[in-house]
Amino acid sequence: MTLALLGILLSLALLITLAYRGHSVIAVAPLAATVAVIMSGAPLLASYTQIFMPALGGFMAAFFPLFLVGAIFGRLMTVSGYAQDLAGWISGLLGPRFAILVTVLATALLTYGGVSAWVVVFTIFPIATALFAEADIPRRLMPAAIALGIFTFATAALPGSPQIHNTIPTKFFGTNTFAAPGLGVLGAVLVFGLGMLWLDRRQKQLAAAGESFSDPTLAELEEDATRRGNGTTPAPATQVDPDEPASDGAARTPAATLTAVRSTSTAPAQPAPGAAAGLLGLSPVLAIVLVNALCTYVVLPNLDFGYLADEKFGGTTVEALTGVWSVTVAMLAGIALVFVLRVAAWKTYVKAITEGARNAVLPVFNTASEVGYGAVIASLAVFAVVRDGMFGISDNPVVVSAVSTSGISGLTGSASGGLTITLQTFGEQLAQMATDQGIPMELMHRVTAMASTGFDSLPHNGAIITLLLVCGLSHREAYKDIFVVTVIVPVVGLLAVMGLGLAVGTF
Structure with a gap:
């Protein structure tokens, strides 16, 4: 038993270390699972082909449509310029004086519209750089401002968010993406407010200490030292699309990506988009939110889906599929609107669909591999000890779900991976406990989703x-x-939502 537990700990350490060092989770996850399987004495090949792969495939079968339409939509928002217009319009409205606020709002709005984190980062970075430079805010605060907008309240707290973190719980709790809207909004406001208070406080602290935007970063100091040591000057940077592979077809290296981004950030400033351009960029995002709500509350509930009870359709109900179906249809509506708004660019958009589809493959495989890893760990006999320890924390399913999701998300460095592992492992028991205790599934959904976006952001998060x-x-x-x-x-926001939800229920 002790050896098996040690195997799980070693496998987690291996997974975290290799992922932190930039190795692909697609290869690392089965390797880490192998360590746990061998040390527990379980059959190795059977664990891989009969447990790891079915879990991986099950996740992809359930959620690949969301990754696909999300990646396509994000790519279309980039090549159309709508994402840049939207972010630039917001920055023009508020100005550099509110550089941090503009950065957070713009990233949150794009995230809430379903644009992937990778696309948002590259869209916002040049705009945030210009704003921070004009306001003379130290660059060290820029990643935190972007992260607050992407990885927290807009992802899992705001009701209706089409991000995967807010969709996964619908499959396990029979809810939809608008679950517990009042609690979600309150949690989002709290997280946003506390985050802004911290960033504003830090801005004043750094200004008082004499720090400014022009202070060189460690990377720039190292580059300067290397250049002086070699007696050379750096070659001029060329602008490239960070989403495109290198000319030899290989993945672009971090250095090449950084060079591309820096060259973009130092390009001459462009005039801020006007209201017309900004509203045009906002329209696909609004379309997604609106169609998602219509499908969730009006369209799907009033159509006859009795045929879903047939075994060939999985013997399910429309309630179990509403979360995924509504978001998928909403994202498709956003994609269609991008085409309609600028029909003349359809050839470029068709190419972008192919690029977006390609960009969907790696993220879904990464997350699915982590799910496969979790399934293998859950299949080991010793995992019963871990499970009992989780459920021994409390007899309240809300508390158990929050703690287990937070912990596993932190260990894996992935919100979506930790969320799926937790719900696939404990979801049925948690739902049954909640039913027995009269706890609303909407509260379970909101708490579990928010719990995934806390400890996942530890240093090894990709x-x-x-x-x-x-x-x-x-x-x-x-x-x-x-x-x-x-x-x-986010943990403070989670605790507040948990406490309020358990005290007064959902609203």
Whole structure:
């Protein structure tokens, strides 16, 4: 028993370490699972082909449509210029004086519209750079401002968010993406408010200490030292599309991506988009929110889906599918609107669909591999001890769900991965406990979704590493503020929603 438990701990350490060092989770997850399987004495090949792969495939079968339409929509928003117009319009309305607020609002709005984190980062970075430079705000605060808008309230707290983190719980609790709207809005406002208070306080602290935007980063100091040591000057940077592969077909290296982003950020400033351009960029986002609500509350509930009870359709109900179906249809509506708004660019948009589809593959495989890893760990006999420990924390399913989701998301460094592992492992028991105790499933949904966006943002989180890379900053320079706004603040928001939900119910 002790050896098996040690195997799980070693496998988690291996998963975290290799993921942190940039290795693909697609390869790392089965490797880490192998360590746990061998040390527990379970059959190795059967664990891979009969447990890991079915779990991986099950996740992809359920959620790949969301990854696909989300990636396509994000790519279309980029190539059409609508994402940039929207962010630029907001920055023009508020101005550089509110650089941090503009950055948070713009990223949150794009995130709530379903645009992927990767696309949002590259869209916002040049705009945030210009705003921070004009307001003379130290660059070390930029990653935290972007992270607050992407990884917290807009992802899992705001009702109706089409992000995968707000959709996964619908499959397990029979809810929809608008679950517990009042609690979700209150949680979002709290997280946003506390995050902004921290960033505003830090801005004043750094200004008082004499820090400014022009202060060189550690990466720039290292580059300068290397250049002086070699007696050379750097070659001029060329602008490239960070979404495109390198000319040899290989993945673009971090250095090449950083060079591309820096060259974009130092390009001559462009006039802020006008209201017409900004509203045009906003329209696909609004379309997604509106269609999602219509499908959830009007269209799907009033259509006859009795045929879903047939075994060939999985013997299910429309209530179990509403979360995924509504978001998928809403994203398709957003995609269609992008085409309609600028029909003349259809050839470019068709190409963007192919690029977006390609961009969907790696994220869904990464998350699915983590799900497969979790399924293998859950299948081990020793996991009963872990499960009992989780359920021994409390007899309240809301508390158990929050703690287990937060913990597993933190260990895996993935909100969606930790959320899925938790619900696939404990979901049925949690739902039954909630039913027995009269706890609304909407509360379970909102708490579980919000719990995934806290400890997932520890230093080994791939999205955090990417964000720092894009901003040209190190963990030492910027992670303190990221930690506060993406870990501490969301946990405070989660506790508030839990306490209020358990005290007065959902609303």
